[in-house]
Amino acid sequence: MCYDVKTSLEAQLKRAKRSQDLKAIEEIVEKLGPLTDLPLHHASGFSHPEVLIYTNDDPFYPIVATWGLIPHWVNSAEQQKKIWNSTLNARVETIFEKPAFKDAANEKRCMLYVDGFYEHHHYNDNTYPFFIHRKNNQPLALAALWSEWIHPEHGGTIKSFSIVTTVGNGMMSKIHNNAKLKEPRMPLMLSEDLEEQWLSSNADFEKELTTLLNNDNDLELKAHTVGKLRGKNYAGNIASISDEVVYTELEPEELNF
Numbered sequence: 001m002c003y004d005v006k007t008s009l010e011a012q013l014k015r016a017k018r019s020q021d022l023k024a025i026e027e028i029v030e031k032l033g034p035l036t037d038l039p040l041h042h043a044s045g046f047s048h049p050e051v052l053i054y055t056n057d058d059p060f061y062p063i064v065a066t067w068g069l070i071p072h073w074v075n076s077a078e079q080q081k082k083i084w085n086s087t088l089n090a091r092v093e094t095i096f097e098k099p100a101f102k103d104a105a106n107e108k109r110c111m112l113y114v115d116g117f118y119e120h121h122h123y124n125d126n127t128y129p130f131f132i133h134r135k136n137n138q139p140l141a142l143a144a145l146w147s148e149w150i151h152p153e154h155g156g157t158i159k160s161f162s163i164v165t166t167v168g169n170g171m172m173s174k175i176h177n178n179a180k181l182k183e184p185r186m187p188l189m190l191s192e193d194l195e196e197q198w199l200s201s202n203a204d205f206e207k208e209l210t211t212l213l214n215n216d217n218d219l220e221l222k223a224h225t226v227g228k229l230r231g232k233n234y235a236g237n238i239a240s241i242s243d244e245v246v247y248t249e250l251e252p253e254e255l256n257f
Contacts, residue, residue: 001185002185004229005114016061035050035064038052042118043237067161068088095164104146118242120229121176130223
């Protein structure tokens with residue numbers, strides 16, 4: 001699962017900067033930046049923040065979208081509110097089967113750049129949040145699906161997305177150890193050479209997905225514990241929320257990644 005992220009405008013400009021189109025980058029900062037909720041030092045998907053995503057329609061110029069995919073077939077505001085919180089994540093194993101995701105999986109794939117993400121670790125009946133990021137502190141490109149929905153009451157278009165998740169790697173299997181889950185999960189992180197494959201509009205992408213998932217991903221990750229992200233001790237969306245906080249009750253083996 002991936003319900004909590006950290007991201008900034010600088011991180012979300014990473015792909016746009018590859019085009020070296022300075023005018024386009026300036027336009028993104030001036031026109032799109034103010035329409036987002038950036039920077040998000042910590043944001044829960046359940047708050048449905050507005051961020052930038054890169055779509056298969058224009059891989060180098062982002063759009064503003066809200067977290068929580070609203071399928072195009074949703075026919076009322078009431079239905080939209082009911083489905084919104086259940087589409088924050090999309091399991092990669094079933095994106096071509098689930099009604100909420102299958103159209104987007106075939107036609108509307110996108111990416112979200114983040115500085116890192118948060119997951120909760122369970123130990124002795126308590127939960128401890130971890131911040132996970134790249135060792136080189138470069139942004140992570142997360143695979144996602146997007147949609148455009150026409151609001152039936154006012155006719156406005158809402159662009160939305162869901163982060164695609166996959167089976168957790170060795171590190172995440174230690175961190176994301178919720179006994180209620182069948183297996184550890186993590187966002188599907190794309191190395192640079194796999195970004196183009198994810199965004200491609202190939203009609204046979206469902207067949208190619210197995211190859212993509214089996215590719216060695218050279219992203220090296222680091223993780224450390226942070227302050228509480230829920231409840232009365234939550235400090236909020238402040239820069240220091242991702243700083244390391246040491247919990248002395250955690251045994252060394254619980255932190256051995």
